[in-house]
Amino acid sequence: MDIIVCFFLFAGLFFFTGGAIGILRFPDFYSRLHPAGKLDTLGLLLAMIALALFNLHHFSVGTLLTSLKMILIVVFIFLASPTATHAIVDAGVRAGLAPWVKGEERR
Amino acid sequence: MSQQYPALLIIVPLLSALLISITGWINKRLCFPIAVAALAVSAYSCIGLLLRVVDEGVIVYRLGGWDPPMGIAYYVDHLNALVLVVVSVVALINLIGSKKSIELEMPGKTAPFYALYVLQVTGLLGVVVTGDAFNLYVLLEITALSGYAMLAMGDDRAPLSTLNYLYIGTIGACFYLLGVGYLYIVTGSLNMVDIANILPPLYESKAVLAAFIICLVGVWLKMAFFPLHAWLPNAYTHAPSAASSLIAPLVTKVMIYVMIRLILTVFTPEFTFNILAISEPIVWLAVVAIFMGAILALAERNLKKMLTYIIVAEVGYMVGGAWLGNRLGMTGAILHIVNDALMTLCAFMVVSNVAYKLKGYAFDDLKGLFRKMPFTMGAFVVAALSMIGVPPTCGFFSKWYLISGAIQSGQYAFMVALLFSSLVNVVLFFRVIEICFYEPFSDHHGHGHDHHAEPMAEAPVSMLVPLYVVAGGLILVGIYTSDIVNYVIEFAIPKSIL
Amino acid sequence: MVWQLDLAILTLVVITAVGSLMVKDLLGAAILFGAYSFMMCALWSIMGAVDVAFTEASVGAGVSTVLFVAAVLRTSRRTRD
Amino acid sequence: METITSIKPLLAVLVSLLVTPLLVSSRTPNVREAWTFVAAIAKFLIVLSMLPTILKGTEIVYTVAEFLPGAAIKFRVDSFGMLFALVSSSLWIITTVYSIGYMRGLKEHSQTRYFCFFAIALSATIGVAFSANLLTLYLFYEILSLATYPLVCHHQDHEARSSGRKYLLYIVGTSIGLALPAMLISYNLAGTLEFGNQGFLAGTASKPLIGLLLFMFIFGFAKAAIMPFHSWLPAAMVAPTPVSALLHAVAVVKVGVFSVVRVLTGVFGTDLLLSFDLGSIILVVCSFTILVGSLIALSQDGLKRMLAFSTIAQLSYIVLGIGLLSPKGLTGGMLHIAMHAFGKITLFFCAGAIFVATGKKNISEMIGIGRRMPITMGAFFIGALSITGLPPCGGFWSKWYLLLGSLEANQMAIVVVLLLSSFLNACYFMPIVYKAFFCKPEDSLFENKVREAPVCCVVPLVITAVISIVFLFYPEPFLELATMTVSRIMGVQI
Amino acid sequence: MGDLLQIIVAKYNYWIYITLMMIGLYAMIGKNNLVKKIVGMSIFQTAIILFYVSIGVKKGATIPILEHGHGEHGHSAAALIVHAVDYVNPLPHVLMLTAIVVGVATLGVALALAIKVHNRFNTLEEDEILAQIREK
Amino acid sequence: MDNVFLYSSLFLAFLMVLSLYRGVVGPTVVDRMIGVNAIGSKTTVLLILIGLMYHRVDMFVDIALAYAMLNFLAVLAASRYFQKRKGLYDELP
Amino acid sequence: MKIIGLIIAILTGVLLLSATADFPIFGDPDSPASTHLSPYYIEKTMEDTSVPNIVTAVLADYRGYDTMYETAVIFTAGLACFIILRIFVREEPGDRLYRHVLTGVTVRVKEGAKLPPSDDFERIDTMWTPPDLIIKTVCRLLIPFIQLFGLYVIAHGHHSPGGGFQGGVILGASIILLAISTDLRTAVQRMREKVDAILCPVGVIIYAGTGALCILFGFNFLDYSALAPLLHVDPITARSHGILIVEIGVGIAVMCTMIWIYNILSSGGKYDEGL
Structure with a gap:
């Protein structure tokens, strides 16, 4: 059981890492949104699954409820995170940010 | 019911403030009567409480029925009760007196104003009555927030000066909170009496020292003690008259009460005066405060601003008096809380009346005012005499105690400062009186010196009557000083102060 | 109470605080102030103050940031320091 | 020295104070001046009625309120106070008559104000004469200073105002700056302010301090116009002549001198002054x-x-x-x-x-x-x-x-x-x-x-x-x- | 080693709170922009909250919610016995809830005032506002 | 297992530093928004981890949930700003 | 000014830092703060109030008086924002924008002119952008859940972190989210200013009134055990229920104030168009 939890957790952390590096390294605003929107959501999903599973170690109604709540968080994030990303893109477009073209300076 | 006075005097204003803000959306005319009734009940309970305290000694009221160190408790002693009476009576009189001026200056927003007014009074009463160090902070914030809102309703520059006040006020309150935290970390308690019981073995601790300094600086910030006074003049000058005549008399005085409470109850005089031995520099600071307040007031050409600088000087009186470290000085400081509240109230109500009839209160606007508003100016003269310290008025007697204290402790500089300030007050007030008296009324260009042509435009009776109540109070308090001192203040100061 | 984590988050908090004061754009300052509140929230859960953390999460992260943004909308984003 | 308690001193002080509302509310000048006259006569009669008692060697005492032990608002009529009260109250009648003639003769403005403050000033004068302690004396001294200010500035022109300013600065300045602290210091030394036959400062302080106090008192009551603090007096001459008469002959300067004498005899005592030379x-x-x-x-x-x-x-x-x-x-x-x-x-x-x-x-x-x-x-x-x-x-x-x-x-x-x-x-x-x-x-x-x-x-x-x-x-x-x-x-x- | 580390960590916590407080205080006094000052004010307040919460920390204790206290009465007496050492000191938390609320309230009022100032002077920079006032 | 959680959370804190770099340095406001949003999602996980370390995760879930919601609100509000005010910079000095 | 600020900040810092030398060690279970008062709270809460969340118990009962003022502070802040910023304008000067609901045509109405009387037009902001469908839909989906969660937080404050204040903020945030995702007008239509402003003090009144009710029963202020005869329970449970009542009051007050402050701030006091 612990192994599964660890696996999921590390997978989640891996995706988080990817997201963080992406945010850090990508050249412009629009490209940075990819790791921020996608990888973070996925990482969160995996990590949450891991934690929910771990929580079910001592199975009872209480822990089940807690795990359900964690899943609820995931659901919520799944709805909210893309929306937030969308809103940010919208903001960027409205703000008049031009997409980065290859060969340009990183910004 | 008298068992519940300590609760009533807070709860009734609070509930009525809420009611006012509800009725404000339904029927605006009901707001004023509710506010007056609430403050009247509160004043009644305060006076009842004072009488009970004089009879029975300290009253402990346990909120929520929990015993003091666990729950919050009120300790109503002589000092509390006296300041409570002052606060509630001043607030009530000012409310009645400033109805017209509120309606003139804030059409459409009278209801929230009344609500804020009553909340402010609630906060002030709460600060005075509470026996819990943290509770005091919360009530301080209520006072502060409602004060900001009321002060910001003034003229064009009011928001800016209020914002500055807000910054400083927040720093002050936070410093106080920090000090309470330092005390909490070494004592584990928040109840003032409990802290005082635990502290003695810890007097050498640096944390206690830091707590003391931080609390003190926070309170000084809030009371506009001299180097930290910069926010006060602008904030009070640009405020609406009803607000400034509530806040100017009460807020600084209540903060001084808090300081005295810290000295007397929380840290005990033993620590403050004997172990720390910093009273001399603080008295010197007070001396500087008095001098600077007086000098800055001399430079002003605006009645209200001049009065605000006088407040700065008066704060110096009280801080210095409290820090003299002897009984007379402390008596003077406590007595001056009462007197100065009344004096300032009287002066600011005059300003409010003037603002009601005139455009402004710069000195040039005041010409010929004695002709125009003789009754108002009559009260102004009484206030001026009291601030100068002419005997039958109360200002003399507190000054008497303060100077006696200064002599007793050998702080002659403080005595000189007090006398200097009195002299400057003479100059200040007689300058105003001279302008009001002798300068021709500026609106009549053709008439020049023809003093009989000016119409009398006195403020309405509803503003004059409270004004005269206060002016009479100045003299009455002066005459009954000995009673106040013998029955109340004498017991408010612990026996350990000689 | 895990001191390693506590330490890490404390460092982050200071960075965020300085950042939000240094940013030459009030909207950015508001956003970073939101981040600062997140950090505080995490910090307090580390210290075991769950109720405080909850309050900070709802107030600091949610409402106060929104209030800042609203205020910036009604005033201006320009700042010289 | 036997003493009796009687309200007469208070009445003598208050009679002219109480008449001021009547003066203000009077419709015609005649009524107003009649009231002034009545008050003056009444005051004189009250003072006169106490004369026989005083001549018999009895003192009349009346306490209004006590603020501190030894410092109360208290009246005591003794022979010296009586002397002064007799002078001032009798001269008030005459001055009133004269004022009526003078003010009407010159058709002065604001006569009501003039008569009111005149009455208040007389109250204060009698108060000083009858005061039993330094505090009461100081109180009425200050009232007198402030009540005469409008009289000095009666003409309201530039000269009058600058003189008024000078007057106030000298009188109030010295009384607050010198007399008040001196009073407080002596209270702290002796614990009382009650005038005694041989003063109350004897044996409480060293010679330099007593000398300092003496200096502060003499110059503190600047109404006595002793030399460095005299220049208010010529300046105050801009006032109408009855006021000058009042200032110079009856009330103000005499109050100053009276206070100085009182202090020298009642606070220091002649023995003390002699012993310290x-x-x-x-x-x-x-x-x-x-x-x-x-x-x-x-x-x-x-x-x-x-x-x-x-x-x-x-x-x-x-x-x-x-x-x-x-x-x-x-x-x-x-x-x-x-x-x-x-x-x-x-x-x-x-x-x-x-x-x-x-x-x-x-x-x-x-x-x-x-x-x-x-x-x-x-x-x-x-x-x-x-x-x-x-x-x-x-x-x-x-x-x-x-x-x-x-x-x-x-x-x-x-x-x-x-x-x-x-x-x-x-x-x-x-x-x-x-x-x-x-x-x-x-x-x-x-x-x-x-x-x-x-x-x-x-x-x-x-x-x-x-x-x-x-x-x-x-x-x-x-x-x-x-x-x-x-x-x-x-x-x-x- | 562990103990030493713990002490350093302990100091670290207070250091950070003081650092934050200094940052906030400096911003409130030194910054020119009114909204920046408000940000500084909030930081100042949170620093104090951090201090208080640090007081409440207890090594090896859990959060101040009773573990087996889910409402049902009639527990056995043993279950009801609670050891104070096991739980974090709840009092600072209570105080700080209040302080946070006060902070938010102050923040709202301050922002309202800032908007009002901006309406009047059309700028948020303090020196520019003062210059405008002086011009008049 | 506690150690796993501890090091995971420390690692998360490290990742937050990376995201925070974008938040503090990010050339434009929208970049900062990305950074802060990323920090938000990491903190959600962090809160649960802390709960697990305290063995009281049922108490921390609510916080995490509220946190996620309000983070969303803040980001929406900030991005909404650009629907009302055009331009990356309000008024250039 | 900057240098002065720096000096003051450093002085304060040095003072505070030097005092930390005398503090008990961080996390020390034997520090005075942990041994003086808090053991009482921790050990007696269950007996006294039967609320497992000690913080809630202390907040709303032992130190309930503080919390009452905390609510009053919030209310004061709302009132303060109202009085400082709120502008009552009947008819705005300048152009107004209307949108035909059915067709989506935007109509600009000149100053002083009037629209044909029709229900089809809705007033829109001056800088109007068509509402983003994604955001609008997602928020419409989420808001009920958020509100439900807020209610849960208020009600479950006895057993888990949370309580009136947090729940109130979450409820308020849901309305703010509505305003952000669609339009301030829409949110105001759901929650009129008058309702908002009246509910605010009502929340505080619930709190203070509960306390005052205790006075009427002859107990001290905020002594919830006085409510036992009213609720037909024993005094300890009455305390628990009292806490709940009070939390509800706090929730209402906080929710309304948060909405109120947000609306006033974001609309600059006009209460018509916001973020």
């Missing part, structure tokens, strides 16, 4: 004031200004008398309060009458005026004699006692000073009289058809002049009161 300081200061004041008076052209400097000099006589610390000197000093009051008020009334009749203020314009206004100038002559201290007038007695006192105290220098000063007095008064009666009048006096001043102005000055003469033959109540006081203070019979 502080009397000589007072003597030096006062002699200086006397001589310099007289010399300046000699050089003045404005009649009222001249009188003002004369007053400065004369006031110091009183303090000097106390400073001699001998029984005769004390008697002379106290007697001079009364004698100078009647003499000087006559002179001021004359100056006012001249102003009302001719509009002239300067001595150089008054040549030959005696022929047009014989009664006025006759009274002036009598007043001048009284001030100079020449026999047909009451002023003789006080100077006589002062001389005796200085001989008694072996202060030959003071004898010289007194004689020199009398000579100077004669020098500045007699030329006026001479020119008025014996020189040919200028044409301008005839062009304007100058006649005597209104009856209301002339009658009072005649009365005071007559009283001045009467005092030579019958100085009884005042002399007796003074001797009683001295015997009480010094413990010796004269």
Whole structure:
């Protein structure tokens, strides 16, 4: 059981890492949104699954409820995170940010 | 019911403030009567409480029925009760007196104003009555927030000066909170009496020292003690008259009460005066405060601003008096809380009346005012005499105690400062009186010196009557000083102060 | 109470605080102030103050940031320091 | 010393205070002045009714409120206070009559205000006279200062205002700056402020401190116009003449002197001053004031200004008398309060009458005026004699006692000073009289058809002049009161 | 080693709170922009909250919610016995809830005032506002 | 297992530093928004981890949930700003 | 100014830092703060109030008086924002924008002019952008859940972190989210200013009134055990219920104030168009 939890957790952390590096390294605003929107959501999903599973170690109604709540968080994030990303893109477009073209300076 | 006075005097204003803000959306005319009734009940309970305290000694009221160190408790002693009476009576009189001026200056927003007014009074009463160090902070914030809102309703520059006040006020309150935290970390308690019981073995601790300094600086910030006074003049000058005549008399005085409470109850005089031995520099600071307040007031050409600088000087009186470290000085400081509240109230109500009839209160606007508003100016003269310290008025007697204290402790500089300030007050007030008296009324260009042509435009009776109540109070308090001192203040100061 | 984590988050908090004061754009300052509140929230859960953390999460992260943004909308984003 | 408690002192103080609302609300000038008159008479009668009791050697005491142990608002009528109260209340009646004539004659504005503050000032004067302790004295002293301020500034023009400012600055400044701290220090030393026969400071402090206190008190009551703090007095001459009369003869300056005397006797006590040998300081200061004041008076052209400097000099006589610390000197000093009051008020009334009749203020314009206004100038002559201290007038007695006192105290220098000063007095008064009666009048006096001043102005000055003469033959109540006081203070019979 | 580390960590916590407080205080006094000052004010307040919460920390204790206290009465007596050492000191938390609320309230009022100032002077920079006032 | 959680959370804190770099340095406001949003999602996980370390995760879930919601609100509000005010910079000085 | 600020800040810092030397060690279970008062709270809460969340118990009962004022502070802040910023304008000067609901045509109405009387037009903001469909839909989906969660937080404050204040903020945030995702007008239509402003004090009144009710029963202020006869329970449970009542009051007050402050701030006091 612990192994599964660890696996999921590390997978989640891996995706988080990817997201963080992406945010850090990508050249412009629009490209940075990819790791921020996608990888973070996925990482969160995996990590949450891991934690929910771990929580079910001592199975009872209480822990089940807690795990359900964690899943609820995931659901919520799944709805909210893309929306937030969308809103940010919208903001960027409205703000008049031009997409980065290859060969340009990183910004 | 008298068992519940300590609760009533807070709860009734609070509930009525809420009611006012509800009725404000339904029927605006009901707001004023509710506010007056609430403050009247509160004043009644305060006076009842004072009488009970004089009879029975300290009253402990346990909120929520929990015993003091666990729950919050009120300790109503002589000092509390006296300041409570002052606060509630001043607030009530000012409310009645400033109805017209509120309606003139804030059409459409009278209801929230009344609500804020009553909340402010609630906060002030709460600060005075509470026996819990943290509770005091919360009530301080209520006072502060409602004060900001009321002060910001003034003229064009009011928001800016209020914002500055807000910054400083927040720093002050936070410093106080920090000090309470330092005390909490070494004592584990928040109840003032409990802290005082635990502290003695810890007097050498640096944390206690830091707590003391931080609390003190926070309170000084809030009371506009001299180097930290910069926010006060602008904030009070640009405020609406009803607000400034509530806040100017009460807020600084209540903060001084808090300081005295810290000295007397929380840290005990033993620590403050004997172990720390910093009273001399603080008295010197007070001396500087008095001098600077007086000098800055001399430079002003605006009645209200001049009065605000006088407040700065008066704060110096009280801080210095409290820090003299002897009984007379402390008596003077406590007595001056009462007197100065009344004096300032009287002066600011005059300003409010003037603002009601005139455009402004710069000195040039005041010409010929004695002709125009003789009754108002009559009260102004009484206030001026009291601030100068002419005997039958109360200002003399507190000054008497303060100077006696200064002599007793050998702080002659403080005595000189007090006398200097009195002299400057003479100059200040007689300058105003001279302008009001002798300068021709500026609106009549053709008439020049023809003093009989000016119409009398006195403020309405509803503003004059409270004004005269206060002016009479100045003299009455002066005459009954000995009673106040013998029955109340004498017991408010612990026996350990000689 | 895990001191390693506590330490890490404390460092982050200071960075965020300085950042939000240094940013030459009030909207950015508001956003970073939101981040600062997140950090505080995490910090307090580390210290075991769950109720405080909850309050900070709802107030600091949610409402106060929104209030800042609203205020910036009604005033201006320009700042010289 | 037996004492009885009675409300009379309080009544005497309050009677003129209570009349002010009536004055304000009066519809016509006649009603108003009637009220003033009634109050003046009532006050005089109340004071008079206490006289027999005092002469019997009893004191009347009344406590209003007590603030601190030993510092209350408390009245005590003793012989010295009685002397002063008698002078001021009797002169108020006369001044009232004169005021009516003067103010109406010149059609002055704001007469109601004038009469009101006049009444308040008189209240305060009586309050000072009857005060039983330093606190009460200080209280009424301050009230008097503030109540006379509107009187000084009565004309409301630039000059009046600057004089008013000066007046206030000197009077209030010194009282707050010097007298108040001195009072507080002595309270802290002795724990009481109650005037005692031998003071209350004895044995409480060292000589330097006592000297400092003495200095603070003497100069703190600047109404006594002792030299460095005298210049408010000439400046205050811009006020209407009845006010000047009040200031110089009855109320203000006498209150100052009275306070100084009270403090010297009641706070320090003559024994203390003798033992520390502080009397000589007072003597030096006062002699200086006397001589310099007289010399300046000699050089003045404005009649009222001249009188003002004369007053400065004369006031110091009183303090000097106390400073001699001998029984005769004390008697002379106290007697001079009364004698100078009647003499000087006559002179001021004359100056006012001249102003009302001719509009002239300067001595150089008054040549030959005696022929047009014989009664006025006759009274002036009598007043001048009284001030100079020449026999047909009451002023003789006080100077006589002062001389005796200085001989008694072996202060030959003071004898010289007194004689020199009398000579100077004669020098500045007699030329006026001479020119008025014996020189040919200028044409301008005839062009304007100058006649005597209104009856209301002339009658009072005649009365005071007559009283001045009467005092030579019958100085009884005042002399007796003074001797009683001295015997009480010094413990010796004269 | 562990103990030493713990002490350093302990100091670290207070250091950070003081650092934050200094940052906030400096911003409130030194910054020119009114909204920046408000940000500083909030940081200042949170620093104090951090201090208080640090007081409440207890090594080896859990959060101040009773573990087996889910409402049902009639527990056995043993279950009801609670050891104070096991739980974090709850009092600072209570106080700080209040302080946070006060902070938010102050923040709202301050922002409202800032908007009002901006309406009047059309700028948020303090020196520019003062210059405008002086011009008049 | 506690150690796993501890090091995971420390690692998360490290990742937050990376995201924070974008938040503090990010050339434009929208970049900062990305950074802060990323921090938000990491903190959600962090909160649960802390709960697990305290063995009281049921108490921390609510916080995490509220946190996620309000983070969303803040980001929406900030991005909404650009619907009302055009331009990356309000008024250039 | 900057240098002064720096000096002051450093001075304060040095003072505070030097005092930390005398502090008990961080996390020390034997520090005075942990041994003086808090053991009482921790050990007696269950007996006294039967609320497992000690913080809630202390907050609303032992130190309930503080919390009452905390609510009053919030209310004061709302009132303060209202009085400072709120502008009552009947008819705005300048152009107004209307949108035909059915067709989506935007109509610009000149100053002083009037629209044809029709229900089809809705007033829109001056800088109007068509509402983003994604955001709008997602928020419409989420808001009910958020509100439900807020209610849960208020009600479950006895057993888990949370309580009136946090729940109130979450409820308020849901309305703010509505305003952000669609339009301030829409949110105001759901929650009129008058309702908002009246509910605010009502929340505080619930709190203070509960306390005052205790006075009427002859107990001290805020002594919830006085409510036992009213609720037909024993005094300890009455305390628990009292806490709940009070939390509800706090929730209402906080929710309304947060909405109120947000609306006023974001609309600059006009209460018509916001973020």
